[in-house]
Amino acid sequence: MIPDLVIRETTEEDYCRVLRFIELVDGDFCPPLSQRGDGGIPARVKESLSKANSNYVVAQLTQPDPADFLEGLVAMVGFTRKWQYQDDAYINFLGTHPSYRKQGIAELLHVRLEDMLFERGVNRLYLCTWSGNKAAIRFYQRMGYGVYSVILNDRGRGINTLNYRKRLGAKQ
Numbered sequence: 820m821i822p823d824l825v826i827r828e829t830t831e832e833d834y835c836r837v838l839r840f841i842e843l844v845d846g847d848f849c850p851p852l853s854q855r856g857d858g859g860i861p862a863r864v865k866e867s868l869s870k871a872n873s874n875y876v877v878a879q880l881t882q883p884d885p886a887d888f889l890e891g892l893v894a895m896v897g898f899t900r901k902w903q904y905q906d907d908a909y910i911n912f913l914g915t916h917p918s919y920r921k922q923g924i925a926e927l928l929h930v931r932l933e934d935m936l937f938e939r940g941v942n943r944l945y946l947c948t949w950s951g952n953k954a955a956i957r958f959y960q961r962m963g964y965g966v967y968s969v970i971l972n973d974r975g976r977g978i979n980t981l982n983y984r985k986r987l988g989a990k991q
């Protein structure tokens with residue numbers, strides 16, 4: 820059963836929480852997010868929190884353990900609106916805390932994100948993953964995404980980038 824959660828958008832005050840959460844799941848990404856781009860995870864989070872068109876939506880336990888260094892943050896999705904066009908958005912991060920996976924939390928979060936973005940005029944969502952990420956591939960297929968391009972060996976020999984998109988507001 821899904822624990823009691825609050826789903827909300829982050830503010831600049833969430834910087835440390837968001838940073839710690841990404842660091843926790845960094846090793847699940849290929850390549851790790853800490854090894855991508857200039858400035859690593861801190862620069863990525865600062866940019867997302869400071870720009871008007873990007874942010875994170877988080878799922879947070881209503882009653883976190885006081886000793887929890889993440890203060891109850893159990894899942895997070897990051898997005899950039901107006902990515903290529905005025906009415907699209909790119910999902911730049913999705914992760915669930917390893918202890919809270921397979922409870923439907925990512926689905927809950929993603930459905931909420933879609934509703935929120937659709938209300939703000941987003942009609943198409945884009946994201947990518949890599950060929951070895953079976954959990955994410957199943958998840959995105961279940962959520963109605965389709966692959967529109969594959970970049971072979973993009974992340975190392977035999978590890979392809981899979982580019983996905985989904986139209987919002989349309990029956991799948």
Ligand SMILES: CC(C)(COP(=O)(O)OP(=O)(O)OC[C@H]1O[C@@H](n2cnc3c(N)ncnc32)[C@H](O)[C@@H]1OP(=O)(O)O)[C@@H](O)C(=O)NCCC(=O)NCCS
Nearest residue numbers: 847913914915920921922923924925926947948954955957
């Ligand atoms: C991909 C990821 C975000 C999914 O998060 P999640 O919260 O576990 O997702 P969900 O719980 O909504 O769905 C995952 C599975 O649990 C199942 N599930 C959901 N609720 C369940 C329940 N109550 N009991 C048992 N199984 C359940 C779903 O059916 C799904 O099964 P499937 O993998 O066989 O399709 C998570 O695995 C993750 O953080 N991975 C590492 C980071 C990553 O790869 N991110 C994406 C990069 S592109």
